[in-house]
Amino acid sequence: MIRFVVRRLLQSVPLLIVISLLIFTLIHAAPGGPLSTYLENPNVRPEDIERLRKAMGLDRPLGLQYLSWLAAFVRGDWGFSYADGRPVLDRLVERIPATLELIGVACVMALIAALPAGILAAVNRRFDRVSSVFAVAGISLPVFWFGLVLQLVFAGALGWLPSSGRASFDGGDLLDRLAHLILPATVLAAALSAAWSRYLRRAMRDTVARPFIRAARSRGLSERTLLLHHALPNALPTFVTVVLLDISMLASGAVVTESIFAWPGIGSLFTEALGKRDYAVLMAFLMCGSVAVMVLNLVADLAVHALDPRTREGA
């Protein structure tokens, strides 16, 4: 097991370098640059643009810019934001807690909904039909649209909850934080739980169809024992893979949700940095996102190993 983990970590180093080259090329290929926003102001003259381009080192050849970025990055120097001149690391770190808070709560909510719903749907036809309608609704709602509807209803019409932000500036106690969390977490959790419950239902049904369950049934075990003690453990590997993959997708922030709810996480940092073509922040964000996904992938593989004895010798 340890050898497996070490091998995977070693393999990830060249992959990360390839990824960094790919995203560096991409973000520089996008039209505009850190100086684009300056152009909106007519008082900024072409002379100013030239002066700033030199000052920011943007006049150097791209290859050189990449190499100097890479050299600094591996030494732990992530550079300074083109937008506000602060260290990139500071800008990322101050955003991470908000994202973790939002994603953590959303995933817990989604699991609480998806586990029972998925199991019940696998065995109860009527519940399956009802829940599948809700699941499809959850999957088919555009996140931004659902978020805005929740804002209009719960913050606008009913006035029960704050429409966006992470806390009131003079509040910030637990209740206030929770009140701010509910809507964005619900939006995220809706899509996640819908997808997860469908996967679990599918996985449960497939397991129930296997011979060993048939055998167990013929031994006269109760449906409940059959489901929870025999079918569920066997359905879990696939389910866990999907859940961890989805979570890893969110590790880079829920870009749309954070934008709609003015949530001060790394997702909204990305949106802002992309708009300003803040190359330094974009690179750091995408690299961190990639590393997070790789780590969670590894965890997913380990979890599958741990949960499913049959694959142990397979890989």
Added chain:
Amino acid sequence: MNTASLTSTSASDATSRAPRIAAYLLGALILGAVLAPALAPFAVDALDLANRRAAPSSLHWFGTDELGRDVMTRVLFGARVSLAIGLVSALVSAAIGAAVGATAGYGGRVVDDILMRITDAMLAIPRLPLLMITAAVLQPSVAVLVLLVGLAGWMETARVVRAEVLSLAARDFVAAARAMGASPLRVVLRHVLPGVVPAAAVATTLAVGRGILLESALSFFGVGVQPPSASWGNMLYQAQTTMTSEPWLAIFPGAMIFLTVLACNAVGDAIGAARG
């Protein structure tokens, strides 16, 4: 193997009317999209500034938008874009994903390692951010968006298929087939892939909705399908601030997305159940 007969669910599940209705619905949506120029009551770019934001009426069944354009016409033309993005990109994803997943799952350690690390790398780069950047680079057309969304989505299918293949390959009946001297290709095609279909079908049906939604998310950030071209996603985006005053602008494209995903899901379930 018939799944349904072994569970407490009745056998009629796969053959009940719901999937058939869903298939008809999906067919009708595709037909509507194909025949949009013939079916649409108005020209797609016909402006009528004197008749802006008109509520649904006998003349304009779905009402009119900010520029006085017929919403029904735009929903029909939007179907071409959104269905293309949803369906074609899901197929692209499914094909790549199944091929990569099956090869990795059955191809042995080295092949598995290489393919899965590539998958990991593709999966590792945050997807929506990556798409947003790529879309900003390419200023994409509908065809490019289809390809982008498809290329962005195959990794999950690959992972799911691989996990399924690994788990099937370890099973007795596969081992038995191998012991009887069947070639690896034959084992994969005859014994392993059919077992993978349910999982892949679910992943693919989910991908249809995800593709349509991904386009709408890109529209939300201004890098999706660009007006004057209509897609359900960008129509919904444009309707976001008028949801209380002109709800029809949001309701109709929203309902179309909902129906499409619902139909795909039902059809996918039926395929999965029948083959499973």
Added chain:
Amino acid sequence: MKRLLIGSLPLALALTACGGGGSDTARAPKAAGDLLTIGYDREPDTMNRYATHILEDIESCVVEGLVVNDEKMNIIPVLALEVPTIANGGVTLQPDGGMDVTWKLRPGVKWHDGVPHTSADVKFTVDAINKGDWKPESVDGFDRIASVDTPDSLTAVVHYREVYAPYRLQFVRGTLPKHILDGKSIDAATDYNRKPLGTGPYRVVEWKTGEYILLEGVPNYWRGAEFPKIKRLLFKFLPNTTTRINQLKSGEVQLVALVPWDKVRELRGLPDVRLNQVVGNGYEHVTLNQKRFTPFADVVVRRAMAHAIDRDLIVNTLLDSLVTVVNGPIQPLSSAYEKNVTTYPYDPARARVLLDSAGWITGADGIRVKAGKRLAFTLITQSGFAIRENVSQTLQKQFRDVGIDASVRLIDGTSISSVWFKGDFDAMLHWWQQGADPEMTLFFASDRMPPAGRNINYFKDDSLTAMLYASDRTADDQQRITLLKAAQRRLAVLIPELPLYNTAKVDAVPARLTGFTGNPTNAGPFWNVYQWQLTAR
């Protein structure tokens, strides 16, 4: 999904029931007049007014300029005692072609840390900007200053190497505190850039990244202890427009500056909100890139296009009459505005005749052709800007009616600046937002095409160019205005670009806010924030 809805609803109810926590505090500040919450569309990059490249609304509450321009675009003194002019002896022309501007500072003004504000700060500001070891956004004007003398602590004499007509606004961004920044790297002076030291009515209490900036009134503001009237200002960062508007509707924010025009309609009738509208000093127009699409080089084609546009219809429908049709780049608010210029009323028949006369003959597909070239071009505009998306599609149709094929392409806000800066477009629907000074050389002089300027029509007219440069090189206001008026008449005849309508600056403010006037320029509505007051309901 079903579980989820059932699960979270009671939780929501419970939270509301047991105290309503944050939502109530956000909704109604404890004491009326204590706190004003502003929904702001972006987070500042830095609070250093000279370095930021977005609007200086928040900064201007803290750091005052020597002057500011008011809601009528008059330049009025703030930290200066008066605005120097030739008439009051503040401006003297030198025989070597240079110009001296003498700024008399207001006595008794102190930085928030109690240190007096002096002419040494003015000199330090000029020297720091000209030293070039940091990244001020613009050094316009500063690069023409040879030196600054400080004969006494309240007098700064600025020596320009040449006549510089917009000198009045040289210090609109205020001064940098010498006693804090001297000898430091200004780019790296995080303390100053995050919490700048100013002389204004407010100081920065807290900047919570990604969330808000909180300002608090200073105790001994130089205008008198009664100012500012509102104790605290809270700027919440809400980049998403719909979110911002929703928070305004729900009362979580009370003021939103620069409401997008397509959102104005839904804010009308909100009981607690007053919509304050001033005419903006900017104009929406279609730039015609003659270099890239050569048919635009023919003045007859340009005139025909102007006649083809029904600007009244666009203004009255798509823009809900928030703006008015304009005929040139300088707006009525400016003292240099020329009213009597050639105009091009909507007249498609005339447009067709003009195009025929220029040799553009209608082809089989209805699009005009001349010497094998179709009169077909791409009109770019900014995506995500609902009004522009709609206006561009209307223009497309109106051009089509006279046989011109304009295909619309939307480009995101960041990309489009680099596209136009490279001249990489045929035609573009956009605006220029201008300061209080009426300089137009940068936009229309022949030698000001990119990268040397913003003449992105790539339009060349020698007599216009001469007038514009002459207007820049006079310190005599009347002479400058005469030259600029002549330039506007010439522009209207040659019509290098198609002017559409002016901009409207609509600010949504609390109905009970008094003293708010708005501002037509990028000086922004916070220019007189010290006077604002929230009256009792």
